[in-house]
Amino acid sequence: MKRAGKLSKKRAQKAGEPPGYLSYSDVKKKEKVKSSYIDYDKDNYTEKEIENIAESFKFKETDTTTWINIEGLSDIDIITKLSSEYDIHPLVQEDIFHAHQRPKIEEYENFLYIVANMLKYNEVKEEIESEQISLVLGDGFVITFQEKPGDVFDPIRQRLKNKNGKIRNMKADYLAYALIDVLVDNYFIILEKISDRIDDIEELVKDPSEEILHSLYDLKNEMIFLRRSVWPLREVVNKLQKDDNEFMGQTVKIYLRDVYDHTIQVIETVETLRDVLGSMLDIYMSSISNKMNEVMKVLTIIATIFIPLTFIAGIYGMNFEYMPELSLTNGYFIVLIVMLIIALYMIYFFKKKKWL
Numbered sequence: 094m095k096r097a098g099k100l101s102k103k104r105a106q107k108a109g110e111p112p113g114y115l116s117y118s119d120v121k122k123k124e125k126v127k128s129s130y131i132d133y134d135k136d137n138y139t140e141k142e143i144e145n146i147a148e149s150f151k152f153k154e155t156d157t158t159t160w161i162n163i164e165g166l167s168d169i170d171i172i173t174k175l176s177s178e179y180d181i182h183p184l185v186q187e188d189i190f191h192a193h194q195r196p197k198i199e200e201y202e203n204f205l206y207i208v209a210n211m212l213k214y215n216e217v218k219e220e221i222e223s224e225q226i227s228l229v230l231g232d233g234f235v236i237t238f239q240e241k242p243g244d245v246f247d248p249i250r251q252r253l254k255n256k257n258g259k260i261r262n263m264k265a266d267y268l269a270y271a272l273i274d275v276l277v278d279n280y281f282i283i284l285e286k287i288s289d290r291i292d293d294i295e296e297l298v299k300d301p302s303e304e305i306l307h308s309l310y311d312l313k314n315e316m317i318f319l320r321r322s323v324w325p326l327r328e329v330v331n332k333l334q335k336d337d338n339e340f341m342g343q344t345v346k347i348y349l350r351d352v353y354d355h356t357i358q359v360i361e362t363v364e365t366l367r368d369v370l371g372s373m374l375d376i377y378m379s380s381i382s383n384k385m386n387e388v389m390k391v392l393t394i395i396a397t398i399f400i401p402l403t404f405i406a407g408i409y410g411m412n413f414e415y416m417p418e419l420s421l422t423n424g425y426f427i428v429l430i431v432m433l434i435i436a437l438y439m440i441y442f443f444k445k446k447k448w449l
Contacts, residue, residue, distance in 0.1 A: 125165060125167075126163065126164065126165035126166070126167060126168040126171055127142065127163075127164040127165060127242050128142070128143050128144075128146050128149070128161070128162070128163055128164075128171060129141060129142045129143060129161075129162050129164075130143065130148075130149040130152070130159060130160065130161045130162070131159070131160045131162075131250070131253055132152045132155075132157050132158070132159045132160075133157060133158055133253055133261055134156065134157045134158065134261070135256075135261055135262050136256075137157065138253065138254060138256070138261070140250075140253075140254075146161075146163075146171045146174050146175050147174065147178075149161050149175075150178050152234075153178065153179075153233075153234070155233075156233070157233070158233055158234070158235075158264055158265045158268060159233065159234045159235070159265075160234070160235045160236075160237070160253075160265075160268055161175065161234065161235070161236045161237070162236075162237045162239070162246075163175070163236070163237065163238045163239065164239045164241065164242040164243070164244070165239070165240070165241055165242065166189065166190055166192065166238065166239075166240055169190070172186065172189065172190070172238070173186070175236065179203075179204070179229070179231060179234065179236065180203055180204075181204065181206075181229060181236075182201055182206075185199070185201070185206045185227075185229070188206070188208065188227065189227045189238045192224070192225040192240050193225070194208045194225055194227075195208070195321075195325050196208050196209050196210060196322065196325035196326040196328075196329050197325060197328075197329060198329045198332050198333060200336075200338055203231055203232070204229050204230060204231035204340065205229070205230040205231075205269075205338065205340045205341070206227070206228070206229055207227075207228040207229075207230065207269070207273070207329060207333075208225060208226070208227055208228075208329075209225075209226050209228070209273065209276050209326055209329065210223050210224070210225060210226065210276075210322040210326075211223065211224050211225075211226045211239070211244060211245060211276055211279070212279060212280060212283050212319075212322065213243075213245070213279075213283075214282065214283050214286045219290065220311070220315070221283060221287075221315050221318065221319070223318070223322065224239060224240040224241060225240055226238070226239060226244075226276065228269060228272060228273075230265060230266065230269045230340050230341075231265070231340065232265070232339075232340070233264070233265055234265055235265050235268050235269050235272070237272065245275055245276065245279045246272060246275060248275060249268075249271050249272060249275055252271070263344075263345070264342070265340075266340060266341045266342050266345045267344075267345050267348070269341075270345050270348050270349055270352065273330065273333075273352055274348075274351075274352050274355075277326070277330075277352055277355045277356055277359065278355065280319070280322075280323065280359045281355075281358075281359065281362075283319070284319075284359065284362050284363070284366065287312065287315060287316070287319075287366060288366060290308075290312060291312060291366060291369060291370065291373070294308055294309065294312070294373065295369075295373060298373050298376050298377050298380070300380070301377055301380045301381050301384065305377065306377060309370060309373060309374055309377060312370055313367070313370050313371075313374070316363055316366055316367045316370060317367075319359075319363050320360075320363050320364075320367070323356060323359050323360050323363060324360060326356055327353070327356045327357065327360060330349060330352050330353045330356055331353055333346070333349050334346045334349035334350055334353060390448070394443055394448065394449065397439065398436050398439050398440065401432075401435050401439075402432045402435065402436060405428065405431070405432055405435075406432075409428060
């Protein structure tokens with residue numbers, strides 16, 4: 094998974110490699126691939142984790158709906174077998190493995206290919222983590238590819254277990270909608286966490302420190318990352334609900350309007366929080382400037398007070414043999430009193446002018 098602070102991701106593919114070249118891009122995180130399937134219709138439900146991906150192929154010719162989920166991309170053999178069975182185009186396979194894709198939708202002859210970002214909030218590190226979700230929607234099946242184990246789809250799994258639930262009475266297009274809907278709804282949870290962090294920092298921003306500045310810039314980077322994730326997703330959902338294709342039925346397109354509205358709400362919230370962060374940065378910089386001005390004012394006043402005192406001390410520090418006051422018995426104390434009077438008068442004058 095990638096952190097929100099990383100605004101770009103290195104491409105593992107080298108220049109000149111042929112189209113359809115397969116190589117998992119996140120080479121540092123090669124973990125065991127977990128495969129599972131859920132097959133269901135109105136009356137039947139089967140869920141199983143599998144060692145051999147071929148076990149899921151038996152549902153291909155049935156009238157049920159099958160959801161195949163792959164967690165991890167380090168085993169190319171599993172994904173190529175699955176792609177061969179469901180006739181997934183080599184360019185799509187390449188996009189699945191090179192997990193740096195912008196959210197998008199592509200229509201092929203026998204399936205739709207959708208890319209989205211699944212976001213999670215790391216409570217310990219207080220940062221957003223993201224991974225690419227690749228979704229293939231075909232006639233009677235949905236295949237999802239994740240970069241690593243763990244996702245936000247548990248609510249869908251629970252709904253599928255409910256025999257009387259609406260999702261059990263619908264086809265694969267409704268399942269695809271439900272998965273996208275959960276991804277979008279999870280963005281609201283992320284935004285709520287970020288909003289709480291912003292509220293905490295807002296109370297401290299008037300007392301500037303380096304730690305607060307780092308927190309503000311981290312939050313700003315996270316908002317940029319969120320914006321880059323959500324704006325393209327809006328186009329994906331909009332295209333799903335408006336374009337005519339055989340994989341997304343008219344009944345489901347009504348529900349996609351709701352997802353589109355949620356996407357717009359996420360975008361508006363992101364823009365609002367970006368504006369708030371921009372204002373907080375301005376307040377922070379103003380606080381730094383005001384603090385510096387206060388320091389400079391104090392130093393200037395101190396220097397101004399000592400200018401006449403230094404002048405007097407300089408005069409009586411000259412080594413002339415004949416100076417009238419040198420013979421006075423109390424001359425030293427008289428000069429000190431004069432210097433004190435001058436200093437007190439200048440302080441009074443500064444306060445009267447409200448410079449202090």
